[in-house]
Amino acid sequence: MTSLIKSYGKGLTGLFVGLTAIWIVLMILVPTLRMVDRAFIYEDRGGEVAMLALEIDRLYTEKFSLEQELLVLDAAETPSTDSVGVPSVGVPSVGAGLPSPSLTPSPSAAPSPPVPSVGVPSVGVPSPGAGGTPRDRTALEGRIATLEGRIATLEAQETDGSEIKGVETSYSLRNFTDMSAIHVEIFLMTLLYALCVTLLCFVVCYPVAYAAASMPTAEKLTLMMVGLVIPYAINELLRIFSWVMILEKQGILNWVFDAVGLIDFEAGEGIRFVASNGAVFTVMVYAYILFMVFPIYNTIDTLDRNQIEAARDLGASTWRIHFRVVIPHAKPGIAVGSIMTFMLSAGSIAVPEIVGRGLHPDWFSQLIYRRFFEADSWYEGSAYSLALLVACVIFILANMAIFKVGIRDIAK
Amino acid sequence: MAMRGQDVVLSQVSMTFPNGFTAVQPMDLTIRAGEFFSILGPSGCGKTTILRMISGFLDTSTGSVRIGGEEMTGIGPNKRPTALIFQNLALFPLMTVWENVAFGLEARGVAKDARRRRAEELLDLVALKGQEDKKPTELSGGQRQRVAVARALAVEPAVLLLDEPLSALDLKLRQHMRAELKAIQRKTGVTFIYITHDQGEALTMSDRVAVMNEGRLEQVGTGDEIYNAPASPFVATFVGEQNRVPGQVAEVEAGYARIDTPFGPMRGRRTEALSVGDQVTLFFRPERATITDQPADAMNVIDGTVARRDLEGPFINLFLKADDRTFAVHLTNAGDAGRDLDGAQKIAFSCADALIMADGAVAKEAAQ
Structure with missing residues (x-):
C-alpha cells in the first residue's frame, strides 16, 4: 500500500483502490452472496398457496374466454336486429360462430351453446334465431358472474394466507435435496466430463509446451506462440461452429474419408461425429488449449536445461526424465492449467449446446440455464450454480493438495 | 566400490x-x-x-x-x-x-x-x-x-x-x-x-x-x-604472469639466442629454430626477476623507475617503468626485500629464466 502511494501518489492510489473495492463489491461479493442466498430459498410450487395462485390463474383464463364469446355474440346480434324480417345470411353465420366455446377446455362451458345453431335450419324465419340469442347471453353472463365470485373468494383466501402475494418462500435446503436423480447424474457426469477434458488437454498441451520451451531460436518460438494465439482472435462461437462444419455428417472430415475411400458419400454413408462425447471433448480441448499451454510453458521455461542433461547423462530414459525432472518442476503450471481448464469446461455452455445438439447428454451448465430461463425458477437455478461452484472449489483444493502446490506457487 | x-x-x-x-x-x-x-x-x-x-x-x-x-x-x-x-x-x-x-x-x-x-x-x-x-x-x-x-x-x-x-x-x-x-x-x-x-x-x-x-x-x-x-x-602469457620484451635475433646459439632490444642486448633460452633478424619476444616471469645494484655479468638487465609498489602479503609486487613499458617484479617478502624501493632501479634476471619465442598469438588476458 505504502509502495503504491509512493509510486502513484495519493490521488491515483485512492482511485485505484476505490475502483478495486467497487469492483469486488459489485461484481463479486453482491452477486455471489445473492446467489448463495437464493440457493437456500425454497419456493413451494406444490403448496397450498401455490395451488391457490394456479387456480386463480386458471379461473382468469376461463373468464377471459367466456368474455370473448360474449363479444362474438354481441358482434353477431347488432346486424341481425337492424334487418328484422329480411331473410338474411346473418343467422347461420352466428351459428357458425357458436361452436367455438366447445373448443375451450373448461368443462362447464360444454352443455349449452351448440343447440340453437343446429335448431335454425330455415333461413327465412327470423324469430327463433333471435329468440335463442338472449338465452345464451344470460347463460354466459351468469357463468361469468359465478367465476368472478369464485375468483374474489380465492383472492381473499390468498391475501389472508400470506402477506406476499404469489408463491410462498422459505429458507431451506430443499433446493438441493429435491434435486432429481437425473439432475444429480448430470451434475456428476459433467464433473467427470470436465475432468476428462482437463486430462485430454494436459496430454495434448504438455508436449506442445515442452516443445515450445525447448525451442532453440526466438523466431521459431514466436512463430509457434503466434500460431497458438491467432485462433483466439476468432470468436469462440465461430470456432465452435467451424468444428461443427468439420465433424458434421456432411462435414469436412467425412468428405476426407470419402475422398480416401473409407466411406461412400453417394450412398448416404457418413459418420455422425457431432453429438458425441468425443466431439464435445475435442472442441473443448481446442477451445481451452491456450489456458493449459501457457502456464505449463512458463514453468518449463524456467527449468534449468542442465538438469535435463544431467538426468540423461546419469542414464535416465526420456520417460524418466519427464516424470522425475520436468513434470515435478512444471507442477505449479500444470495445477494452474488444470484448474483453469476444469473450471472453463465444467461451466461451458456453448460447446455442449452447439456440438451436443440436444442429442448428447446435457451438461450441468445447460441445466442451470434452463432452471433460470425456462423453468423460471431462479432459486433452483442459484442452488444448481452454487453446487457447481462448490464442486469447482473442491476441485481446486484437491488439485493443490495432489500437486502439493500452495497459492504462492500458483501466483508465481 | x-x-x-x-x-x-x-x-x-x-x-x-x-x-x-x-x-x-x-x-x-x-x-x-x-x-x-x-x-x-x-x-x-x-x-x-x-x-x-x-x-x-x-x-x-x-x-x-x-x-x-x-x-x-x-x-x-x-x-x-x-x-x-x-x-x-x-x-x-x-x-x-x-x-x-x-x-x-x-x-x-x-x-x-x-x-x-x-x-x-x-x-x-x-x-x-x-x-x-x-x-x-x-x-x-x-x-x-x-x-x-x-x-x-x-x-x-x-x-x-x-x-x-x-x-x-x-x-x-x-x-x-x-x-x-x-x-x-x-x-x-x-x-x-x-x-x-x-x-x-x-x-x-x-x-x-x-x-x-x-x-x-x-x-x-x-x-x-x-x-x-x-x-x-x-601458453607463456596465459599461464601465469609474464613480462614481455620485443626484440630481433642477433645471434643463435645452442638452446639459446641473443637478441637486440630497446633496453640493450639480452640472452635467453629458445625452444624453436630461429634465424638472425627474426622478430621475437623475450618473456620473463616477475618472480624470477630481482632488483639489484650489481647484477652479475651473465644477467639480463633493464633500467627502470619504480612506478608502484603493492604489498600482497607474502609478495611485494613492484611495477617499474622503462620507456613506455611496465615491468612487474615480485619480491618475496623476506629479510630486507621489503625495504623501500623507489626511483631508478635495475631489473635483473638470469638468461635461463628468459624465454625467447617468435612472435605469435598471445593471450588477451592471463588466466586467473
Whole structure:
C-alpha cells in the first residue's frame, strides 16, 4: 500500500483502490452472496398457496374466454336486429360462430351453446334465431358472474394466507435435496466430463509446451506462440461452429474419408461425429488449449536445461526424465492449467449446446440455464450454480493438495 | 566400490556448428586411464565443446572418440561410461540429497533399499554423512558441490567430466575443494577430465594439463612443463604472469639466442629454430626477476623507475617503468626485500629464466 502511494501518489492510489473495492463489491461479493442466498430459498410450487395462485390463474383464463364469446355474440346480434324480417345470411353465420366455446377446455362451458345453431335450419324465419340469442347471453353472463365470485373468494383466501402475494418462500435446503436423480447424474457426469477434458488437454498441451520451451531460436518460438494465439482472435462461437462444419455428417472430415475411400458419400454413408462425447471433448480441448499451454510453458521455461542433461547423462530414459525432472518442476503450471481448464469446461455452455445438439447428454451448465430461463425458477437455478461452484472449489483444493502446490506457487 | 578409470582417445576430433563456426579444430589427444587431466583455456576456446563431445551431448563433426578402447560414435550420453558435473551442478532441487545421489541407480532399475545404501556410502565418501534427507537448497555451496560429485560417482563412471564446477565458490572454499577433488580422484581411480579457465586449479590438481586456444591444443604436459617450459607465446602469457620484451635475433646459439632490444642486448633460452633478424619476444616471469645494484655479468638487465609498489602479503609486487613499458617484479617478502624501493632501479634476471619465442598469438588476458 505504502509502495503504491509512493509510486502513484495519493490521488491515483485512492482511485485505484476505490475502483478495486467497487469492483469486488459489485461484481463479486453482491452477486455471489445473492446467489448463495437464493440457493437456500425454497419456493413451494406444490403448496397450498401455490395451488391457490394456479387456480386463480386458471379461473382468469376461463373468464377471459367466456368474455370473448360474449363479444362474438354481441358482434353477431347488432346486424341481425337492424334487418328484422329480411331473410338474411346473418343467422347461420352466428351459428357458425357458436361452436367455438366447445373448443375451450373448461368443462362447464360444454352443455349449452351448440343447440340453437343446429335448431335454425330455415333461413327465412327470423324469430327463433333471435329468440335463442338472449338465452345464451344470460347463460354466459351468469357463468361469468359465478367465476368472478369464485375468483374474489380465492383472492381473499390468498391475501389472508400470506402477506406476499404469489408463491410462498422459505429458507431451506430443499433446493438441493429435491434435486432429481437425473439432475444429480448430470451434475456428476459433467464433473467427470470436465475432468476428462482437463486430462485430454494436459496430454495434448504438455508436449506442445515442452516443445515450445525447448525451442532453440526466438523466431521459431514466436512463430509457434503466434500460431497458438491467432485462433483466439476468432470468436469462440465461430470456432465452435467451424468444428461443427468439420465433424458434421456432411462435414469436412467425412468428405476426407470419402475422398480416401473409407466411406461412400453417394450412398448416404457418413459418420455422425457431432453429438458425441468425443466431439464435445475435442472442441473443448481446442477451445481451452491456450489456458493449459501457457502456464505449463512458463514453468518449463524456467527449468534449468542442465538438469535435463544431467538426468540423461546419469542414464535416465526420456520417460524418466519427464516424470522425475520436468513434470515435478512444471507442477505449479500444470495445477494452474488444470484448474483453469476444469473450471472453463465444467461451466461451458456453448460447446455442449452447439456440438451436443440436444442429442448428447446435457451438461450441468445447460441445466442451470434452463432452471433460470425456462423453468423460471431462479432459486433452483442459484442452488444448481452454487453446487457447481462448490464442486469447482473442491476441485481446486484437491488439485493443490495432489500437486502439493500452495497459492504462492500458483501466483508465481 | 569397484571403480576403474579408462583412457579416452580423441583422434582427429573436430567440431563445426551448423552456423559454420568451428569450435574445435581437428585434434588428437590421449587421456590416460586414472589420470587427473585438466583442459585449461580462455572462455570460447572450445574446451566445453570437447567435454560435450566426450560425454555424448554433441556429435563430433569429424574423427572419433574412444573410451576404454571402445568407439563411442552413435552412443548417447545415457549409455556412455561417463558422468558429467555441470558448472552450475544441476542438482535436482525437488529431490532430497540421497535421491539426487541415487538418481543414476534409479535409472538403472536398482531397488530402493540398495539405492539408499549406495547413496549413503557415497555421501560418506564425500563427507556428507547425515545430510541424506535434506534438500539440495538447504546445503552450503561446498556441500552441494560434493553432492554433485557423489551423484556422478554413483553410476560408477570410468570417466568423470567436470565443467568448471568450482567457479561459483569463493576462494577459500575453492582451494579446499581442490584438495578434496584430488583426494576423491585418488581414492576412486576414476579418470577425471577437468575443464577450467583457472590456472591455479589446473596446476594444483592435475597430473597433466592441456592448454587450448581458439579450438586448438597449444600444449599438453605436466603443470611444471606448462609453467616453466611453455611451448607457445599463448601458453607463456596465459599461464601465469609474464613480462614481455620485443626484440630481433642477433645471434643463435645452442638452446639459446641473443637478441637486440630497446633496453640493450639480452640472452635467453629458445625452444624453436630461429634465424638472425627474426622478430621475437623475450618473456620473463616477475618472480624470477630481482632488483639489484650489481647484477652479475651473465644477467639480463633493464633500467627502470619504480612506478608502484603493492604489498600482497607474502609478495611485494613492484611495477617499474622503462620507456613506455611496465615491468612487474615480485619480491618475496623476506629479510630486507621489503625495504623501500623507489626511483631508478635495475631489473635483473638470469638468461635461463628468459624465454625467447617468435612472435605469435598471445593471450588477451592471463588466466586467473
